[in-house]
Amino acid sequence: MTINFFKTMKPIFYLFIYSVLFTLTFCTTQKSEDDQTDTVVEEVIEEPLTLYAFEVGDILVKDISIFNPGVDEGQQVHFTNSAYLIKHDKGTLIWDTGLPDALADSTEGNDSPAFLVKMPKTLSSQLAEIDVDPATIDYLAVSHEHFDHTGNMPLFNNATILLQEEEYKSLFENEERPASALDSLKGNAYVKLTGNHDVFGDGSVVIMRAPGHTAGHQVLYINLPETGPIVLSGDLYHFTKNRENKGVPSFNSDKDQSLASMDLVEQFLIDNNAKLWIQHEMKHEGAKWSPAYHR
Numbered sequence: 283m284t285i286n287f288f289k290t291m292k293p294i295f296y297l298f299i300y301s302v303l304f305t306l307t308f309c310t311t312q313k314s315e316d317d318q319t320d321t322v323v324e325e326v327i328e329e330p331l332t333l334y335a336f337e338v339g340d341i342l343v344k345d346i347s348i349f350n351p352g353v354d355e356g357q358q359v360h361f362t363n364s365a366y367l368i369k370h371d372k373g374t375l376i377w378d379t380g381l382p383d384a385l386a387d388s389t390e391g392n393d394s395p396a397f398l399v400k401m402p403k404t405l406s407s408q409l410a411e412i413d414v415d416p417a418t419i420d421y422l423a424v425s426h427e428h429f430d431h432t433g434n435m436p437l438f439n440n441a442t443i444l445l446q447e448e449e450y451k452s453l454f455e456n457e458e459r460p461a462s463a464l465d466s467l468k469g470n471a472y473v474k475l476t477g478n479h480d481v482f483g484d485g486s487v488v489i490m491r492a493p494g495h496t497a498g499h500q501v502l503y504i505n506l507p508e509t510g511p512i513v514l515s516g517d518l519y520h521f522t523k524n525r526e527n528k529g530v531p532s533f534n535s536d537k538d539q540s541l542a543s544m545d546l547v548e549q550f551l552i553d554n555n556a557k558l559w560i561q562h563e564m565k566h567e568g569a570k571w572s573p574a575y576h577r
C-alpha cells in the first residue's frame with residue numbers, strides 16, 4: 283500500500299520540489315535585481331535558543347542533614363554538580379561552572395569532613411566536545427560564590443561577569459578573601475546586579491535575584507521554545523525532599539531571606555507554567571546532558 287502510494291505520488295512529489303526550487307530561484311533573482319537600487323539587507327540566520335547541561339563533578343555529602351536540618355541525620359547522599367551553556371542569537375552565557383577541572387588530576391578526589399568531591403569529566407573537555415572555546419563566551423554568571431559553582435570561572439577570561447552586587451563584592455572586592463585562581467577575572471567587564479536582569483533583552487533568559495543561601499544568590503529563567511520555560515535553581519534547593527519540606531541548610535546566610543526566595547520562585551513557576559531544575563539533582567523529566575541539548 284505504502285509502495286503503491288509512493289509510486290503514484292512520486293511524479294507529483296518531484297513536480298512539487300521543482301516548483302519550489304523554481305520559485306526560490308526566481309525570487310532570489312528578483313531580490314538581487316532589487317538590491318541594486320535598494321539598501322542591501324544582510325541575511326540574518328537566527329540561532330535558536332539552545333541550552334546545554336554539563337555534569338562537572340560529583341559530591342558525596344557525608345551527612346545530608348546539613349542541607350535539611352533534623353531530617354535523615356547521618357545519611358550519605360551523592361549530589362551531581364552541574365553547569366550550563368546558553369546559546370542565544372545575541373550571544374552566549376555560561377551559568378555556573380562546577381567544581382574546578384584540576385580536581386580531575388586526582389582519582390581519589392578531595393576529601394573533607396563534610397564532602398568527598400571528584401571530577402569524572404572536566405568542563406573544558408565537555409566544551410571542546412561541542413566545539414566551544416571558553417575564551418569566546420560573552421557572559422558569565424554563577425548562582426552564588428560557593429566553590430562547587432565557581433570552580434571553572436577562570437576559563438571564561440573574556441566574558442562579562444553578571445552577579446548580584448553582594449556576590450561580586452565578596453568574590454572580587456573582598457580584601458580578606460585569600461588569593462585564588464578567581465583573581466584572574468578581576469580585570470573582566472562586569473555588571474553588579476541589584477535585582478532581575480534580562481540578559482539578551484528579549485525576556486527569554488533572565489537572571490532572578492533570590493538571596494538567602496548567600497547574600498547575592500540568584501536563579502536563572504530560560505524560556506526554551508520547544509522544552510518550555512524552566513528555572514535553574516542554583517542552590518535555592520539541593521534536592522526534591524529539600525524542596526518539599528522547605529529545609530534551609532544550616533550554613534545559609536539568611537533563613538528568612540531563603541524562605542522568602544523559595545516563595546518568590548514557587549509563585550513565579552506557577553505564574554509562568556515553568557519547571558524547576560534542581561541543579562544538584564538534575565534528573566528531571568526530559569533533562570539531558572551535553573552533547574545532547576535542549577531547544
Ligand SMILES: [Zn+2]
Nearest residue numbers: 428430431517
Ligand atoms: Zn552547590
